[in-house]
Amino acid sequence: MTNKTIMITGGAGFIGSELVRQLIADTDFFVVNVDKLTYAGNLASLQEVSDHPRYKLEKADIGDAANIGRILREHDPAAIVHLAAESHVDRSIDSAAPFVQTNIVGTFILLEQAMQYWSALGSAAREKFRFLHVSTDEVFGSLGETGFFHESSPYRPSSPYSASKAASDHLARAWHHTWQFPVLITNCSNNYGPCQYPEKLIPLTILNALAGKTLPVYGQGLNVRDWLFVSDHVRALRRVLEAGTPGSTYNVGGNSERTNLDVVHAICERLDELLPNSPHRPHASLISFVKDRPGHDLRYAIDATRIRSELGWMPEETFDSGIGRTVEWYLENRNWWRRIRPEKQHNRKLRRKGFDAYPASLASG
Numbered sequence: 001m002t003n004k005t006i007m008i009t010g011g012a013g014f015i016g017s018e019l020v021r022q023l024i025a026d027t028d029f030f031v032v033n034v035d036k037l038t039y040a041g042n043l044a045s046l047q048e049v050s051d052h053p054r055y056k057l058e059k060a061d062i063g064d065a066a067n068i069g070r071i072l073r074e075h076d077p078a079a080i081v082h083l084a085a086e087s088h089v090d091r092s093i094d095s096a097a098p099f100v101q102t103n104i105v106g107t108f109i110l111l112e113q114a115m116q117y118w119s120a121l122g123s124a125a126r127e128k129f130r131f132l133h134v135s136t137d138e139v140f141g142s143l144g145e146t147g148f149f150h151e152s153s154p155y156r157p158s159s160p161y162s163a164s165k166a167a168s169d170h171l172a173r174a175w176h177h178t179w180q181f182p183v184l185i186t187n188c189s190n191n192y193g194p195c196q197y198p199e200k201l202i203p204l205t206i207l208n209a210l211a212g213k214t215l216p217v218y219g220q221g222l223n224v225r226d227w228l229f230v231s232d233h234v235r236a237l238r239r240v241l242e243a244g245t246p247g248s249t250y251n252v253g254g255n256s257e258r259t260n261l262d263v264v265h266a267i268c269e270r271l272d273e274l275l276p277n278s279p280h281r282p283h284a285s286l287i288s289f290v291k292d293r294p295g296h297d298l299r300y301a302i303d304a305t306r307i308r309s310e311l312g313w314m315p316e317e318t319f320d321s322g323i324g325r326t327v328e329w330y331l332e333n334r335n336w337w338r339r340i341r342p343e344k345q346h347n348r349k350l351r352r353k354g355f356d357a358y359p360a361s362l363a364s365g
């Protein structure tokens, strides 16, 4: 890349903040973080880089064309990594509008602005420019008990979230096909790790268990996900950005299939070991099965052969090591999650579904 700035959208989120932290720690890139700071954006995740001379926050909506155009002209990035999205399936079932607005319309506006900016670059910078669109394996729908998602698997999204991500993948791919805009796409399996908003299975389970609240598990807990530690996903994104072929898609997965029930048990066992004096031991006694969500995909599993063989990427964490690190992180970083203000309206919806919403410590924090 000719200049040294990377623009990241959604850099205050779970995966984006890990990318920002890694780029500041391991490279000499300048990082511009374009984030609207929705409920999921958390500046505490960026505390260690917030005063760094190579880091800049631009609070902006990707759907605000004029602002995005200004940011591009001002910061002159050599690449864009697009992570900004509404990301929670359950919320998309309650209300799909923000998903359509940010994931589809927002991505469209970002692509238009980025292509305008790219078209005006000199030929050397234009040649090296990259737009990495970060997506999910959920666009492929559900697998049966066997088989894997490949880069050529048909798109069969099931939820409003995955449908909106699928639409954004199609837009990004069309911008490459039609105008040769240098798009790369990644489709990754479920991530877990530090700084994940406590509405997703793993952090919700950890925090509810700490507070002695019920651990909600959908249906019989038999849905299978291929879990990947967030730092491994981010290393995959960096590798695709460096060496991926424009117009290509890369599937990213951890080869770590677990049922939701396995995941919750692994967390409970880790907490039992780490908190021998907890009144809530054994934490698994807090497990409570709740009515399954509509259209819940049974199984996702990724064949990551392409990114492994073409780009030499491999995950470094196993599920056992990663879940241990994650539980320890939530125990050691109570201020990070205590500061999150629960949203009363959303919690009411969760309770109606039989969920215990957020732990009391969060509600009073």
Ligand SMILES: NC(=O)c1ccc[n+]([C@@H]2O[C@H](COP(=O)([O-])OP(=O)(O)OC[C@H]3O[C@@H](n4cnc5c(N)ncnc54)[C@H](O)[C@@H]3O)[C@@H](O)[C@H]2O)c1
Binding pocket: 009, 010, 011, 012, 013, 014, 015, 016, 034, 035, 036, 037, 038, 039, 040, 041, 042, 060, 061, 062, 063, 082, 083, 084, 085, 086, 087, 088, 102, 106, 134, 135, 136, 137, 165, 187, 188, 189, 190, 191, 192, 197
């Ligand atoms: N979490 C996963 O397991 C996973 C797996 C595969 C792919 N992905 C994809 O990776 C990306 C990041 O996921 P995450 O889990 O970090 O999400 P997240 O919900 O933790 O973070 C999303 C970030 O985007 C920002 N944002 C939302 N709407 C915006 C808008 N209109 N303009 C600017 N910023 C906006 C939020 O403030 C937040 O900081 C998403 O595109 C998601 O689809 C996530």
